[in-house]
Amino acid sequence: GADLAAYCQMLGDDALVLAQRLIEWCTRAPELEEEVALANLGLDLLGQARLLLTRAGQADGTGRTEDDLAYWREEHEFRNVRLVEAPNGDFAYSIARLLLFATARGALYEALSAHPDPVLAAVAARGVKELAYHREYATAWTLRLGDGTPYSSGRMQAGVDAVWPLLEELFTAHPVELRAGVDPAALREPVLRSLGAVLAEAGLTVPDVPPLATVLGLAGRDGVHTEALGPLLAEFQVLARAHPGATW
Amino acid sequence: GADLAAYCQMLGDDALVLAQRLIEWCTRAPELEEEVALANLGLDLLGQARLLLTRAGQADGTGRTEDDLAYWREEHEFRNVRLVEAPNGDFAYSIARLLLFATARGALYEALSAHPDPVLAAVAARGVKELAYHREYATAWTLRLGDGTPYSSGRMQAGVDAVWPLLEELFTAHPVELRAGVDPAALREPVLRSLGAVLAEAGLTVPDVPPLATVLGLAGRDGVHTEALGPLLAEFQVLARAHPGATW
Amino acid sequence: MAETVPAQTLEDRFEAVVAAEQRIEPRDWMPDAYRATLIRQIAQHAHSEIIGMQPEGNWLTRAPSLRRKAILLAKAQDEAGHGLYLYAAAETLGVDRAELTEKLISGRQKYSSIFNYPTLTFADVGVIGWLVDGAAICNQVPLCRCSYGPYARAMVRICKEESFHQRQGYELLMTLMRGTEAQRRMVQDAVDRWWWPSLMMFGPSDADSPNTARSMAWRIKRHSNDELRRRFVDMTVPQAEHLGVTLPDPELRWNEERGGWDFGEPDWSELTRVIHGQGPCNAQRVERRRTAHEDGAWVREAAVAYAAKRAAEAAG
């Protein structure tokens, strides 16, 4: 019950917050095709978030809806990894983040599609396909930028370097995850191998940087975030909170 | 009572919203001296806003405090001109906006220091000195940028051009203003003359552009704003609203 | 390739195809003025889809429920897609998208003036769906039979999606009208602000629309501006009643004789101001599009360079 709920909330928050970041690209993308594609990825993640948060509200017995969870929790109650809340940066940074997230989350969903909870398993099974497309999209752009112009290659490398310290949190097991029957540490090797292959093909270097430090051992999964999440949520939640109890 | 309150709210909202925009420069200014100066201007405006909103809450008989008015009104209840809510743009845009606002508001405060309401008159009298400094600061930078490098001159002219359509709203009499005994239209000529002199000295051209259109005749003073105010208020109000009734 | 057909014959053939309600296709001969008119119209239409993402996009990050956020995001995505079809249709006439984008961001080509008004509340999202998409559909349905094939085919697909958007907008408004007092006020306020601009979407009255006749002869246009405007009003008034909102026109009344609604005259001077770039959001809309385009230049260049390398490899 509680562990499943907490776990669904973690995954749901990851999807929700990254969807919000993708949405911020809307009307700002470098090309119309990218407007379409980024909105598409955002829609996939939003869909996953809705199912996962709904499941969380059922499983913890509170009966909270997806909107209760999305709009009425405080910042420290969000359980997403810090990777997804970082500001978009330039297109290269956003692509690098997407590559890391999609590769890791795809691998996780693969594992979760055999999870004992049928709802989580079903979300994961559908998510595997969606994340495969996200990964393909991010890979294609990593190659184009990494092996495009010297300038784009520099920016792509800078994006990869900047986002890399946030990767480790995806592999760091939180007790809730272990109790929910998933050890994300098992993903580290295959994910790193896959990322390494993409970067190599793009002519980019795998950064040799340590993970972003925690705050006294606490990070996103514990509700201890970066300074980026507060302003994101302020905007995300403002209208819903201005009308408590209203239906939209 | 009601007219005085509404008028104080208009002037208070102008000061409050522009203070918030100046605050956004903090840690982003082109030079440390500018960090100090912009914070200083922000503090002056914030001080004026606090006095004016307090007066508004007294005069309308509701007993609302400065914080009630600043944090708990909705966007359409804000009565500031659209000039002050426009996003900061680059340093040139911010300076151009400041030049226009300080020149016009200084002239208005001059007139208001003889207003029958002693509180409003006192705020205006103090404000005259503050705004004179703001105007001096904005003038100095207009000259430096306008008559600095060719590049800075281009940006300064672009800033002036972009902000100019928002000037007219400061001279457009709202019925509340007229009933409060002030016709801002009387400021148009002296203000334009003063601005013209500064731009001429800076080697810049007075833009020949019409005022920004209203929405069916309504603008900031009627609570009909631009798309910039909503996000500004979302951030401004988020914390206070998350803790209704709390004291800080 | 050295085939030469007398211009008169070509023109006759063109006229015959048009008169027979058949389609002119890209490789067919067409009068220069027909081509120019179509390019301008399709480009403006494409620009409108792209700029039209902004007013509603303003609420994407703040949508008050996840369901509404998904609906709004899907709509923005559709609009980007419509822009793509339309630019592709324009390209069949021998212009390219980059050139049209340049014209948009330098202010040399227009887009629908309605998008130069701000979206001030979430009810605006619903009203845009209902009124603005509604007016667009009135304008666009006849274009599905436009004499130029690629444009007509693009419009078929677009109209289908637009009417879906319109229903979603109306459904949002119905929900709000069943909601709190504040929500209902929000809807009425949005209707007050968007009604007249929506009427102006049909363009000036026929007396001031000199090109209408030619466009109608070419079967690009099928109905006059005033005719479409009347059709829109007749369609919309009962929807407003059902919704429970008041349309802000004191002259609105049923004309028994005509079997339609009479209505007041929009403030054309305002439309003129907005068209000439002084609308509340003109500068902001074009600036956003320009910034996106300029910020993305290095990305597009990288894609071109990458494609060239791959092509060279494949060739070599």
Add this chain to the structure above:
Amino acid sequence: MAETVPAQTLEDRFEAVVAAEQRIEPRDWMPDAYRATLIRQIAQHAHSEIIGMQPEGNWLTRAPSLRRKAILLAKAQDEAGHGLYLYAAAETLGVDRAELTEKLISGRQKYSSIFNYPTLTFADVGVIGWLVDGAAICNQVPLCRCSYGPYARAMVRICKEESFHQRQGYELLMTLMRGTEAQRRMVQDAVDRWWWPSLMMFGPSDADSPNTARSMAWRIKRHSNDELRRRFVDMTVPQAEHLGVTLPDPELRWNEERGGWDFGEPDWSELTRVIHGQGPCNAQRVERRRTAHEDGAWVREAAVAYAAKRAAEAAG
């Protein structure tokens, strides 16, 4: 100018001034190592003031009352001012501010590691005032008697303002502790996060601080790291009790014999990580400063060009 004094005499004179608790002034002779140590220390101190604007600045736009907003803005302004005094003090040693800024934004010079932690709630603003400014004051008060005159004089002014900030921070926390349950929780949570990083502000324990002795001999430093840390803990524990918060150290207990508080060992490995750039906010802090500096380049260039023109006019 051609005056040559034997180095030994100069050094004796320097030592005598320092030993007599008098001040070395910019034009006085000083050992190269003394100069280098001071430049590094003053620059880091200046950088800390400037970077230190960011964690609290994070709440400027969201401050929950206008009074708190004004207080916070005034504090940020003071910090920029402190940065200015300190860079000016460093410049008296023959470096220039632009050069020091370059070193900051390229990561070659450090600033206080405490600012690499995020401010997650508004209570953090209060706790930074209370603990971080409190620790800074412990470090800085002795610097008011530093042997280098310009630095000592800058510190006098800075310490006065810092202790004002500290009192304001403590007052904010008192207000929150008298407030709602949520506000009290916020304070305890902030104390839990900032306590250990505050203790680490005094630097490594004396055994690992090889330069302390020399700095003390030069009367730059007056007390060892551990001594200052103990002083800070002794000062702070009763304040925490008065506030009603728990300091997150199970080893904290009164040592009757010593007449002071014993406390646990900070996690030095974490400090090392943060110093080496892996702290939660290192990249973000430097990036913000770099962006401001780079975005402002054209403005500074314009000011220089303008001044040159005016100077040329005055000369011509």
